[in-house]
Amino acid sequence: MTTKAVEFAQENEGRFVEELKALLRIPSVSTAPEHAGDVRKAAEFVAAELTRIGMENVRLIETATAERPGGHPLVYADWLKLPGAPTVLCYGHYDVQPAEPLDEWKSPPFEPTERDGNIYARGAVDDKGQMWMHVKALESLFAAGAGKLPVNVRVTVEGEEEVGGEGIAAFVREHGEQLKADVALVSDTEMFAPDLPTLCVGLRGMIYTEIEARGARTDLHSGMYGGAAPNPFVALSQVIAQLKDADGKILIPGFYDKVAVPTDAELKAWRALPFDEEHYRETEVGSVSLTGEPGYSVLERTWARPTVDVHGMPGGFIGAGAKTVIPAKAVAKVSMRLVPDMTPAESFAQYKAYVESLCPKGIVLEVRLIHSGDPIVVSTDNIYVKAATDAMHAVFGKETVFVRGGGSIPIVGDFVRELKIPTVLMGFGLPDDNLHAPNEKFHLANFYRGIESIIGFLIGVGA
Amino acid sequence: MTTKAVEFAQENEGRFVEELKALLRIPSVSTAPEHAGDVRKAAEFVAAELTRIGMENVRLIETATAERPGGHPLVYADWLKLPGAPTVLCYGHYDVQPAEPLDEWKSPPFEPTERDGNIYARGAVDDKGQMWMHVKALESLFAAGAGKLPVNVRVTVEGEEEVGGEGIAAFVREHGEQLKADVALVSDTEMFAPDLPTLCVGLRGMIYTEIEARGARTDLHSGMYGGAAPNPFVALSQVIAQLKDADGKILIPGFYDKVAVPTDAELKAWRALPFDEEHYRETEVGSVSLTGEPGYSVLERTWARPTVDVHGMPGGFIGAGAKTVIPAKAVAKVSMRLVPDMTPAESFAQYKAYVESLCPKGIVLEVRLIHSGDPIVVSTDNIYVKAATDAMHAVFGKETVFVRGGGSIPIVGDFVRELKIPTVLMGFGLPDDNLHAPNEKFHLANFYRGIESIIGFLIGVGA
Numbered sequence: 001m002t003t004k005a006v007e008f009a010q011e012n013e014g015r016f017v018e019e020l021k022a023l024l025r026i027p028s029v030s031t032a033p034e035h036a037g038d039v040r041k042a043a044e045f046v047a048a049e050l051t052r053i054g055m056e057n058v059r060l061i062e063t064a065t066a067e068r069p070g071g072h073p074l075v076y077a078d079w080l081k082l083p084g085a086p087t088v089l090c091y092g093h094y095d096v097q098p099a100e101p102l103d104e105w106k107s108p109p110f111e112p113t114e115r116d117g118n119i120y121a122r123g124a125v126d127d128k129g130q131m132w133m134h135v136k137a138l139e140s141l142f143a144a145g146a147g148k149l150p151v152n153v154r155v156t157v158e159g160e161e162e163v164g165g166e167g168i169a170a171f172v173r174e175h176g177e178q179l180k181a182d183v184a185l186v187s188d189t190e191m192f193a194p195d196l197p198t199l200c201v202g203l204r205g206m207i208y209t210e211i212e213a214r215g216a217r218t219d220l221h222s223g224m225y226g227g228a229a230p231n232p233f234v235a236l237s238q239v240i241a242q243l244k245d246a247d248g249k250i251l252i253p254g255f256y257d258k259v260a261v262p263t264d265a266e267l268k269a270w271r272a273l274p275f276d277e278e279h280y281r282e283t284e285v286g287s288v289s290l291t292g293e294p295g296y297s298v299l300e301r302t303w304a305r306p307t308v309d310v311h312g313m314p315g316g317f318i319g320a321g322a323k324t325v326i327p328a329k330a331v332a333k334v335s336m337r338l339v340p341d342m343t344p345a346e347s348f349a350q351y352k353a354y355v356e357s358l359c360p361k362g363i364v365l366e367v368r369l370i371h372s373g374d375p376i377v378v379s380t381d382n383i384y385v386k387a388a389t390d391a392m393h394a395v396f397g398k399e400t401v402f403v404r405g406g407g408s409i410p411i412v413g414d415f416v417r418e419l420k421i422p423t424v425l426m427g428f429g430l431p432d433d434n435l436h437a438p439n440e441k442f443h444l445a446n447f448y449r450g451i452e453s454i455i456g457f458l459i460g461v462g463a
Numbered sequence: 464m465t466t467k468a469v470e471f472a473q474e475n476e477g478r479f480v481e482e483l484k485a486l487l488r489i490p491s492v493s494t495a496p497e498h499a500g501d502v503r504k505a506a507e508f509v510a511a512e513l514t515r516i517g518m519e520n521v522r523l524i525e526t527a528t529a530e531r532p533g534g535h536p537l538v539y540a541d542w543l544k545l546p547g548a549p550t551v552l553c554y555g556h557y558d559v560q561p562a563e564p565l566d567e568w569k570s571p572p573f574e575p576t577e578r579d580g581n582i583y584a585r586g587a588v589d590d591k592g593q594m595w596m597h598v599k600a601l602e603s604l605f606a607a608g609a610g611k612l613p614v615n616v617r618v619t620v621e622g623e624e625e626v627g628g629e630g631i632a633a634f635v636r637e638h639g640e641q642l643k644a645d646v647a648l649v650s651d652t653e654m655f656a657p658d659l660p661t662l663c664v665g666l667r668g669m670i671y672t673e674i675e676a677r678g679a680r681t682d683l684h685s686g687m688y689g690g691a692a693p694n695p696f697v698a699l700s701q702v703i704a705q706l707k708d709a710d711g712k713i714l715i716p717g718f719y720d721k722v723a724v725p726t727d728a729e730l731k732a733w734r735a736l737p738f739d740e741e742h743y744r745e746t747e748v749g750s751v752s753l754t755g756e757p758g759y760s761v762l763e764r765t766w767a768r769p770t771v772d773v774h775g776m777p778g779g780f781i782g783a784g785a786k787t788v789i790p791a792k793a794v795a796k797v798s799m800r801l802v803p804d805m806t807p808a809e810s811f812a813q814y815k816a817y818v819e820s821l822c823p824k825g826i827v828l829e830v831r832l833i834h835s836g837d838p839i840v841v842s843t844d845n846i847y848v849k850a851a852t853d854a855m856h857a858v859f860g861k862e863t864v865f866v867r868g869g870g871s872i873p874i875v876g877d878f879v880r881e882l883k884i885p886t887v888l889m890g891f892g893l894p895d896d897n898l899h900a901p902n903e904k905f906h907l908a909n910f911y912r913g914i915e916s917i918i919g920f921l922i923g924v925g926a
Contacts, residue, residue, distance in 0.1 A: 031782065031783065031784035031785065031786065032782065032783075032784075033783070097786060097788075098780070098782060098786055100780070100782075101682075104681070104682075162785075162786075163784050163785060164785065190687075204686060206686070206787070208785045208787065214750075215750045216748045216749050216750050217748070217749025217750070218567070218749065218897065218900050218901065218902075219564075219567075219899065219900035219901060220748065220899075220900060221870060221898045221899040221900065222770070222772040222774065222798060222800070222899075223667060223669070223800060223868070223869045223870025223871055224653075224765065224868070224869045224870055224894075224898065225747075225748065225765065225869070226765065226770035226772050226800050226869060227711075227755045227756065227761075227764035227765045227768055227770040227800070227869065228743075228748065228753045228754065228755050228761045228764055228765050229748045229750060229753070229754065230750050230752075230753075230754045231754075231772050231773055233703070233773035233774070233775070233776060233795075234703060234704075234706075234707065234771075234772070234773050236700070237699070237700035237701075237702075237703035237704045237773070238700075238703075238704045238709070239700075240696070240697060240700035240701075240704075241697075241700045241701045241703075241704035241705075242704075243697075244697065246701070246823065246824070247824075248690075280691075284688075285679045285680070285683065285688065285691065285692045286679050286680025286681065287677075287678045287679050287680070287692060287693050287825045287826075288825060288826070288827060289693075289824055289825045290691045290692070290693075290825060291691065291692065291693045291694075291823075291824050291825040292690045292691050293690065298690075298691045301690035301691055302687065302688065302689065302690045302691050305690055307685070307689035307690040308697075309685040309689050309694050309697070309787075309789055310694055310696035310697050310700070310779070311685065311696070311779050311780050311785075311786060311787065311788050311789070311790070312696070312778065312779030312780040312781040312786075312788075312790070313696060313776040313778075313779070313781070313793075314781035315775065315776075316773070316774050316775030316776070316796070317561070317563070317774050317775040317796065318775040318776070318777035318781070318796075319494065319495065319561060319563075320494065320495075320496070321494035321495075321626055321833070322494060322625075322626060322627065322671045322774075322796070322798070322833050322834060323494065323560060323561055323625075323774060323775075323796075323899065324669070324671065324772075324774065324798060324870075324899060325560075325774050325775075325899055325900070326772055326774070327774070327775070330776075332696075333779070333780060333781075333785070333786075335685060335785070335787060337685070337686060337689050337690070360709065360754075361709070361710075361711075361752055361754050362750045362751060362752045362753060362754040363750075363751070364751060370784070370785050371785060405686070405687070406686045406687045406688070406689060406690065407684060407686025407687055407787075408686055431687075434681065435684045435687065436682065436683075436684040436786065436787060436788050437681050437682035437683060437684065437788070438681065438682065439681075
């Protein structure tokens with residue numbers, strides 16, 4: 001059956017890409033209220049295709065509530081006609097990050113463009129393209145199986161992954177029985193290197209916060225009031241400068257207390273990966289030097305150590321030229337990546353207390369939690385991981401490497417906690433795919449190999 | 464003649480205000496390239512009125528050059544028919560600060576609105592309303608003098624005061640002989656308190672700069688790269704936090720070396736002014752406490768001590784919600800107020816060298832000077848100051864107080880340096896007029912008293 005489904009997929013590659021382009025044209029930016037209609041349009045696009053290929057019980061589950069009026073719908077579908085066979089819960093997301101800064105895109109973010117074997121668009125790899133691999137693998141299996149799948153499948157595709165995923169998290173918490181499955185399949189990660197089949201077995205968690213600093217009642221002229229009025233940007237800078245020392249060590253009291261050290265076997269495996277820090281600095285980061293906590297390798301720092309980053313500091317005057325304003329308030333968007341066994345609740349409490357203790361003179365600080373996600377480590381010793389590595393071996397002809405991811409996929413933690421199931425993180429992005437940045441892309445060869453690997457995985461789980 | 468001119472002014476107050484409103488409706492924001500047409504429209508408005516009232520040689524002097532293609536025109540007019548009599552150079556500006564944040568205005572910034580005896584609009588007091596006092600005083604004097612003024616007058620009204628005034632500065636440097644005069648009159652300052660006639664005899668200078676921090680080559684995902692990629696906002700925060708200590712003392716080496724201490728007489732006079740720091744904190748600033756250099760009063764800190772302020776930090780993600788980006792670059796808009804005998808060139812060099820010495824790991828810093836202005840102290844022992852205090856005494860029935868201003872009016876330094884003339888800074892703003900902030904206003908009673916005081920001053924200088 002694998003052969004037949006893979007043949008179907010290969011014969012239909014061109015159409016699959018055209019369908020993906022249509023989905024990529026929908027600017028489903030979940031954080032932007034003005035794109036709420038586009039986000040729904042993307043949900044309806046995915047639901048319509050799930051219906052067309054033969055999935056059942058396809059529906060949009062509304063997640064908006066009185067507290068969260070802007071919640072985006074969750075797409076659900078299932079096919080559960082093999083009693084006694086395992087059930088795979090396929091997860092993906094149809095929402096995307098904002099595309100700004102627009103002027104750095106070589107082709108417009110919502111006009112998908114093929115160049116050099118890649119498809120360029122916001123969401124190409126994160127996660128519309130990878131989610132589409134699931135849909136197309138299922139279509140190929142339906143075609144090969146004359147309308148039947150080799151395994152029971154539920155599909156959930158959310159529209160809030162880029163804004164914290166509260167809608168699906170609440171659904172998993174409150175209606176977990178409707179998602180009963182044996183294993184989850186998530187394709188929202190990357191391969192360690194081109195042609196190197198990779199399973200991600202650990203993810204960092206995160207807390208995303210805002211610190212608002214308020215000084216004067218209203219904006220003031222810096223000539224008249226400079227020297228007497230508190231400056232919120234100076235205050236935020238003073239706070240941020242005390243979150244880490246100059247070397248990159250986090251100074252929040254207690255922040256490292258729960259950090260679990262990777263096993264010796266894991267550290268040894270990481271050292272064996274094809275990774276060169278200088279090459280990484282030059283080709284991926286492009287900065288004059290790398291930064292971060294002293295005493296740890298880049299892979300340890302990005303996979304197994306917590307971090308603090310600042311994403312933007314809204315407020316004041318940001319136009320061209322000069323405006324001599326002391327703004328009444330300013331905000332810093334600050335996030336922290338967490339690793340096992342840290343918890344968002346405890347880490348946020350430590351951070352908030354510390355920031356408040358640093359409050360500069362004349363300033364009132366407010367520390368807000370925007371969203372959070374648990375760090376997780378996926379167990380490697382189970383049959384589903386075996387099915388995944390076998391499937392990828394058949395496609396790539398190579399052994400799979402086990403890595404961790406520095407990013408956060410909070411839903412994986414929810415699946416562990418609420419559904420008590422492991423997640424197979426089988427992703428086909430590449431390190432230079434520009435996630436969350438201008439010129440996001442997806443390598444089309446990986447799109448095709450991803451579909452074939454998922455076909456193999458679903459057949460393997462059902463076997 | 465004073466009586467006749469003042470009577471004319473009083474009879475025409477209503478029309479004068481309506482004319483001012485028409486000028487305020489033109490959004491002549493000089494820093495915004497998209498408003499270049501409006502800036503020119505405001506220049507033409509002023510020129511047309513100067514022609515109508517009887518001024519001669521009215522023209523727009525273009526200041527745009529190959530290096531400064533966005534330069535805004537300088538309005539010039541004169542009336543020089545009294546050989547042997549002194550010449551007064553009236554200076555004002557028709558450009559305004561940006562109006563943002565728009566949602567904090569009670570009435571739209573470019574729809575002038577009267578409330579409680581005030582006129583609210585961007586530019587109401589800074590400086591369209593005050594500049595219009597000059598024009599209306601001249602009109603009243605022409606009317607009272609049957610087409611003749613009591614003194615020779617040149618008028619210059621620039622359109623770049625809010626962006627550094629480079630156009631008029633260059634004109635003063637290169638064509639100073641065309642502005643030959645005995646004294647300059649500038650109304651761009653404020654009264655120390657309502658009903659307290661005030662002359663400003665000192666102004667701080669400034670350097671307005673940008674620090675650009677560049678880290679990675681492109682925006683990166685903070686999950687994947689957090690812990691290895693340099694963060695420009697963290698870097699800028701580290702730099703800014705080292706510009707001043709926690710108490711507000713500036714840490715730039717050598718920055719205080721040239722600071723002149725006010726005379727004992729000046730300090731004594733300031734202590735006698737009706738000023739209460741707690742009242743100022745509560746009513747003007749509205750912060751939980753005041754800040755600034757320890758050991759100096761608020762008036763000393765805002766008039767006679769240098770400062771550092773941050774006005775905005777463009778870059779990264781500033782929208783609502785969360786975006787987990789490590790931006791490739793970020794900018795801090797940082798300005799410093801200077802006092803006699805500091806010089807912009809030396810202060811900028813000290814600042815630039817210090818900032819560069821603080822450059823955090825992984826970051827490339829670029830320090831740019833956007834514009835600058837000299838600090839000045841105006842001599843009080845001359846006949847023009849006497850003419851001004853006499854004129855204000857006649858209108859207000861009170862003795863004039865001598866203060867300094869914390870802001871910068873670079874042109875005053877240019878007049879001293881290039882034209883070798885003193886400037887009378889006779890301003891009629893109020894401390895709560897919201898200069899450079901939302902809900903800028905001008906108290907109409909002060910608009911009328913300003914016109915009458917200027918009538919008296921011009922007659923006094925000509926007598």
